[in-house]
Amino acid sequence: MSALEQVIGHTFRNPALLQLALTHGSVGYENQRPQADNQRLEFLGDAVLQLALSHLLYTQQEEADEGVLTKARAQLVSTKALARQARQMSLGAFLIMGRGEEANGGRDRDSALADALEAVAGAIYLDAGSEAALAFATHLFSTDLLALERGPLERNPKGDLQEQIQAVSPIPPQYLIISEEGPDHSKSFLSTVSWKGTLLGQGTGRSKKEAETRAAQAALDNPVLAEVLRTACERLSE
Template identity: 75%
Template sequence: MDTLETILGHTFRDPALLQLALTHGSVGYENQRPQADNQRLEFLGDAVLQLALSHLLYSRSPKADEGVLTKARAQLVSTKALARLARQIGLGTHLILGRGEEANGGRDRDSTLADALEAVAGAIYLDAGNAAAHQFATRLFTPDLDALEQGPLERNPKGELQELIQASNATPPVYSIVAADGPDHAKSFCAAVSWLGHELGRGNGRSKKEAETEAAQAALESITLKKLLRKTCEDSVSNPEKPAPEANN
């Protein structure tokens, strides 16, 4: 753990917190017995990173309005962005996985890496408080924050969502236009995206494409998507020969 602590810039007073942050749910699932994992820390770390980045964006972009700040934060904490940062610090090599998850490429799966990075942020917060967590987020996200000042980070929420779902070998997401208001020359569309019969998010836009893009962004931030991905992953570990589930009609 010493090497990882050096990379993180934080030495844990309670090393068990870091070990917990690195422990994937597949460990207990495979052993069929209670096993503490990083899911609760992931929940906490998501809020920790959101707060730290809100503060950083607010301070660095005094002229940006709420909508711009919200979109910038969403880009920074998207699953793909967090997974990329996790790879940069080599977090995958330190994960504690079940054998099936390891064999199925979990060590380099975007959702697993992103969840673990959030869990690490939560662990740092519990270990040393908000100042230490804020310092960690500052070190981690400064390059991306600098890039944002040069222009918006490249956004492709639909592509990110597609990649996440394809990694689980399941059926693709389905987009639908659920509402269209206004005159022909100034229509406003509302799109919804669903997967396996569950609605993941909705978005609005002046075109169908824009509405679907916003819906995909909402899906990437949804708890429902995380739960479905985790369940699909667990099912693939316990039933490797079982075909991917089909979406509900």
Template identity: 70%
Template sequence: MQSLEHVIGHSFRDPALLQLALTHGSVGYENQNQRAHSDNQRLEFLGDAVLQLALSHLLFHRLPQADEGVLTQARAQLVSTRALARIARRIGLGAHLHLGRGEEANGGRDRESTLADALEAVAGAIHLDSGSEAAHQFAARLFAEDLEALNRGPLDANPKGQLQELIQAVGTEPPLYGIVGAEGPDHAKNFVATVSWQSTELGRGAGRSKKDAEVRAAQAALENPALHSLLRTTRVQPDEQNRRS
């Protein structure tokens, strides 16, 4: 584990905590003799809260002019499944995971949700091993690139609101959101949301909460050329009707 400890910038006093953080639930499923809670799910639960607090603190000081909405959306972006998995891949976390044979065969070592959960579990393990200050240093180190990216351009604090405004400008019905899937344990589900307008699905997104999933679906819709095509068509129709009358 020394190579991983070097990358994350933390040397564990209790190496068993790191081992536990890297142990996927599939190991226990395939070994019924293994004691209860011998996977990373409980550490993941703790690590989720640890990262939320650490990143809230970092964002509060990094974005002194940002209001609550901007800060909330920035944090949601940083702790999304996709963002956490990207950091996990960056540090090679997948190579250190302990997986069951079935999970290994099905590509679990590079699955976004598995990587994101493991990164949260590592944060929880660091918190238990050395306290909140060590966990905050871990977050500052691993999220440095993502935090710096926030300073390079404007952050859209409300994709759902922006989408709503675009659609209201042409005077039609509002976009419709729906949760179409969820996976994972109750305390750490990953939700999948869609957003549709005029019977057309315009965006789909995944997140650790229903709200986060809907926000990502709205962002996907804003980037979808089909939305702007529909907007143009809807705007043209009244003018065409006037000419015909």
């Protein structure tokens, strides 16, 4: 674990916290006996990173309004973004997981890597407090925060929408081009995006891709999405 501690820039007073942060839920499932895993630390670490990034963005982006800050934070702590950060520190190599999960590519799965990184943040907070957690977040997001000073990070609304939906269901969102107008050199397309029969958003663009991207962004901004996902999550837990 000392090699990982050097990478994350924190030496644990209680090394058991780091070991717990790296323990995937598949260990207990495979052994068919109670086994502490990183899910509770993941819950804590999510809040730790959200608060640390809120502080960093607030102090760095002095001219940004609430909406801009919220979108930047959401982008930085998305599953895909956190998984990328985890890969950069080779976190997957340190995960403790069941053999079946590992054989199925668990060490490089976005969700497992993002969850473990959040758990590490939670473990650092418990081990040394908020200042250590803030230092970890500052180190972790330094490159992305520097990029934000030069301009907004690249957005991927279609990817963000699919990621949110895949968290509760394997069924992907459905895009449909419902109209196109204008001459060939200056067409305008209208796209809708739906999920399981519920219309989430629509958008127009000069290409089908642009129209679908704008439809996805409209869906992300639509309060209906949160309600649909919440209902699906409740059904999943029943």
